[in-house]
Amino acid sequence: xxxxxIWTDEAIADLRQLVSFISRDNPxxxxxxxxxxxxxxxxxxxxPRFGRRLQKLQKDTLRELxxxxxxxxxxxxxxxxxxxxxxxWHGARQxxxxx
Numbered sequence: 616x617x618x619x620x621i622w623t624d625e626a627i628a629d630l631r632q633l634v635s636f637i638s639r640d641n642p643x644x645x646x647x648x649x650x651x652x653x654x655x656x657x658x659x660x661x662x663p664r665f666g667r668r669l670q671k672l673q674k675d676t677l678r679e680l681x682x683x684x685x686x687x688x689x690x691x692x693x694x695x696x697x698x699x700x701x702x703x704w705h706g707a708r709q710x711x712x713x714x
Contacts (some may be wrong), residue, residue, distance in 0.1 A: 617660040618691070622700040626687075630701035633685075644699040652703065655682050656689075663691045 638645035668680035680687040688702040
């Protein structure tokens with residue numbers, strides 16, 4: 616049985632901000648990108664270790680899925696069979712502070 620994918624409030628806010636920013640110039644592209652990011656995050660339900668470990672932390676349960684130019688940072692809780700999407704981050708920015 617697969618994991619459940621849950622977006623944290625912070626990740627939802629990141630996605631909303633991204634879609635809002637892009638929609639100023641191109642509302643259709645903004646919606647398409649938002650939907651694509653959500654769809655790609657659903658891969659993690661069946662393959663929670665699909666993304667690579669964050670280089671900075673080297674913690675097996677904290678990983679990132681690259682959706683160019685964005686990084687979807689997530690945490691795996693195997694006991695609960697849940698993947699928590701923690702942050703959606705632009706790849707050109709420095710790595711976010713994650714504890």
